[in-house]
Amino acid sequence: MKITMIGTGYVGLVSGACFSEMGSSVTCVDVDDKKIEALKLGILPIYEPGLEAMVQQNHKEGLLHFSTSLEEAMKLSNLYFIAVGTPPGEDGSADLKYVLKVASEIGKNLETYAVIVDKSTVPVGTADKVRDAVQKELDLRGVDIDFDVVSNPEFLKEGAALADFMKPDRIIVGADTEKARKLMQRVYAPFSRNRDKLLFMSVRDAEMTKYTANSMLATKISFMNEIAAICERLGVDVENVRKGIGSDSRIGYSFIYPGCGYGGSCFPKDIKALIRTSVDCGLEPGVLNAVEERNTEQKRILPEKIGSRLGKDLSGFCFGVWGLAFKPGTDDMREASSIVLIESLVQAGAVVKAYDPVAMEEAKKVFPREMFDQGSLVLTDQPYDALDRADAMVLVTEWKTFRQPDFEMMKEIMRSPLIFDGRNQYDPQMVKEAGFEYFGIGR
Numbered sequence: 001m002k003i004t005m006i007g008t009g010y011v012g013l014v015s016g017a018c019f020s021e022m023g024s025s026v027t028c029v030d031v032d033d034k035k036i037e038a039l040k041l042g043i044l045p046i047y048e049p050g051l052e053a054m055v056q057q058n059h060k061e062g063l064l065h066f067s068t069s070l071e072e073a074m075k076l077s078n079l080y081f082i083a084v085g086t087p088p089g090e091d092g093s094a095d096l097k098y099v100l101k102v103a104s105e106i107g108k109n110l111e112t113y114a115v116i117v118d119k120s121t122v123p124v125g126t127a128d129k130v131r132d133a134v135q136k137e138l139d140l141r142g143v144d145i146d147f148d149v150v151s152n153p154e155f156l157k158e159g160a161a162l163a164d165f166m167k168p169d170r171i172i173v174g175a176d177t178e179k180a181r182k183l184m185q186r187v188y189a190p191f192s193r194n195r196d197k198l199l200f201m202s203v204r205d206a207e208m209t210k211y212t213a214n215s216m217l218a219t220k221i222s223f224m225n226e227i228a229a230i231c232e233r234l235g236v237d238v239e240n241v242r243k244g245i246g247s248d249s250r251i252g253y254s255f256i257y258p259g260c261g262y263g264g265s266c267f268p269k270d271i272k273a274l275i276r277t278s279v280d281c282g283l284e285p286g287v288l289n290a291v292e293e294r295n296t297e298q299k300r301i302l303p304e305k306i307g308s309r310l311g312k313d314l315s316g317f318c319f320g321v322w323g324l325a326f327k328p329g330t331d332d333m334r335e336a337s338s339i340v341l342i343e344s345l346v347q348a349g350a351v352v353k354a355y356d357p358v359a360m361e362e363a364k365k366v367f368p369r370e371m372f373d374q375g376s377l378v379l380t381d382q383p384y385d386a387l388d389r390a391d392a393m394v395l396v397t398e399w400k401t402f403r404q405p406d407f408e409m410m411k412e413i414m415r416s417p418l419i420f421d422g423r424n425q426y427d428p429q430m431v432k433e434a435g436f437e438y439f440g441i442g443r
Ligand SMILES: NC(=O)c1ccc[n+]([C@@H]2O[C@H](COP(=O)([O-])OP(=O)(O)OC[C@H]3O[C@@H](n4cnc5c(N)ncnc54)[C@H](O)[C@@H]3O)[C@@H](O)[C@H]2O)c1
Pocket: 006, 007, 008, 009, 010, 011, 012, 029, 030, 031, 032, 035, 083, 084, 085, 086, 098, 101, 102, 119, 120, 121, 122, 154, 155, 156, 157, 158, 265, 266
């Protein structure tokens, strides 16, 4: 099959690479010419395990192409996936300007029947807006060309994106015509071999499904973080509570880890967007508001714990931070808890030395230049360099490499034996026996 993937970010690049891996001929289009030029040379803009090899191999085999020209790419196929960003607007709603710009471009260049697929996460009703934007251009051109708009939200997880795309739990397809359904069935057939993964529904149902999935997961996290706060007041270890409830098959173990807040490019913005959608249709979303508020509070929990133990003025203190990415397995730092923590420590006068296995380059773009120039933030090449002469170690991202630290070495190189564990990675008893003071979440 021939596919045009518009937007070559996280979703577009992973989807394009995976479709090509299954034999389809894919052209990934992006307005960012530097990104496209780099991709042609096999240089990836993001870190995702396994992606580089897949992109390079399929590019070499002539199945995966990169272009800045949507007009040219459209000539090669009649299946156009829109995978551009939908960042939060000022009122929290999903900003559709990139999606609708692409829709207009498609309308300007459409020559024959095509299926336009919204893969970006977009609010209910967006497919209608995409249809209108395309139709407007066709009307301006005075041409009558049939097309369908389909909703096919993406559920991949950063850090496990290839596995999620290649072996999905389900493939949601919102389509209103049989012709579009058939084409979607064909393109996803290789991913649906051992059982039928496709779940067909209306376009609006599919749009809502994506927001509901992310909101449900974020709700589990925020709920557990609230339970952690109650546990802390009561002298209860939330980790035992977590294991106790996770073993109930109705609840399950996933997404109930207490921690220093969720981040990333999806949960924060998608919760905000669903809150906006709800308010716009006259419903105050009490649960979603609480999920969002708890998460904002949760991102402040590490600075607060540090402040309670060491005081509000942190001048002269040095902190070793382990983990910058919003979660392990990615270099994505969008809305990462590490940003709130580091900005707050630096504002209180501290020096921060930080290490992340893959997000160091990203960190250089995220934090203001002055922080580096003034020496308030130092990125180190090795994890233990970040702890050298540190007054405390703060764990923010639960990379596997941080799971079994060398406490002996830490005691030798750190100025004081303090651990703030933002992801409850360590057994408090073990840490205390190693001679450290331990602060976790809800324990
Ligand atoms: N990142 C994830 O894990 C994930 C998972 C599921 C769904 N989503 C959703 O997928 C969508 C894309 O997310 P992302 O993380 O891949 O975004 P991203 O910011 O990484 O990538 C978006 C890309 O679109 C490009 N772009 C913008 N306008 C364009 C245009 N007119 N033509 C061509 N390219 C254009 C940008 O240059 C950028 O490379 C969002 O709606 C997001 O919510 C993301």
